[in-house]
Amino acid sequence: MSSDFDFYEPEPPSSGTPIVPGGKPKPAETLSWYETWRMAILRPGEETARRIANDPNASARTAYLWVLASTIFTLPVSLLQLSLLPEALNQPEIRELFPAEMTGQILTISMWAIPIGVLLSVPLFMLSMTITHWASRQFGGMGSYERLAYANAAFSAPLQIVAAVIGLVALFLTTSGGIDLSQIGTLIGLYSFVLYAISIKAIHELTWGRTIGSILILMVIMVALTFMVFCAFAALFGPQLQEWAQSMPSNSAFPR
Secondary structure, three states: OOOOHHHOOOOOOOOOOOEOOOOOEOOOOOOOHHHHHHHHHHOOOHHHHHHHHOOOOOOHHHHHHHHHHHHHHHHHHHHHHHHHHHHHHOOHHHHOOOOHHHHHHHHHHHHHHHHHHHHHHHHHHHHHHHHHHHHHHHOOOOOOHHHHHHHHHHHHHHHHHHHHHHHHHHHHHHHHOOOOOHHHHHHHHHHHHHHHHHHHHHHHOOOHHHHHHHHHHHHHHHHHHHHHHHHHHHHHHHHHHHHHHHHOOOOOOOOO
C-alpha cells in the first residue's frame, strides 16, 4: 500500500449527468420519492446510487424527512407489537430465556423505547452519516455529505418500514404458533448493510478496500460512543435502576 494512503485523491467523480450534442449537460431527470425508494431497494448497484444522489432534488433535508417519516410510520406498528408482546413472552420457548419476574421490566423498557426511538432517529442518522462521510474523506473520498445522506435514506427509510411490518407479522405468528419469520429481519439488516457499503463506494468513488476501511472507522467510533454513553448512564442512574428493578413485583399475568 502506498505511503500516501490517507491522502490519496482519485480523479473527480463523474456527475452522472448525460452530455448532449454541443457539449451542454442535460439535467438529470427528477425522481419521485416512490421511484427513488423503489430504485434503491429493487435495483441495487453503484449506478443506482449515483443516479439517486444526482437527483436535482437530492438534499440532506429530504433525507432527514424520509428517516423521520419512516420512523413515525412504524410507530403504530411498534404499538401493535407492544400489545402482542405479553402473549409472546408467555410462550414456553421465551419463558426459558426470560423468567416471569422480568416481564414487567421488559414491557416498561419497550414502552419507553418507542418514543425515544422516534426522537433519536434523525440525530442518530445524522451522526452516522457525518462519521461515514468524514471517514470516507480520510481515504480519499470526493463525494458530498448531502449526496451520501440522500442515497442512504433512499434505502434505509423503506427498509425500516418493511422490517417493522415483518417484525409485527413474526410476533403475531409467534403468539399463534405459526412459522418463524425472525430470520427475515436479519436478512433485511444484512441487505441494508450491503446497500450502505455500495453507496459509500459509489458516492465517494472509493475502492472496496478503502470503503471497508471507512466502515471500520465508523464501527469503532460508534462502539466507543456507545460504551461512553452506557458508562455515563450507569454512573448517573445505576443505583436508581437497581432499586427500581428490585422493587418490581412479579407479573402475575404471566404464570409459569
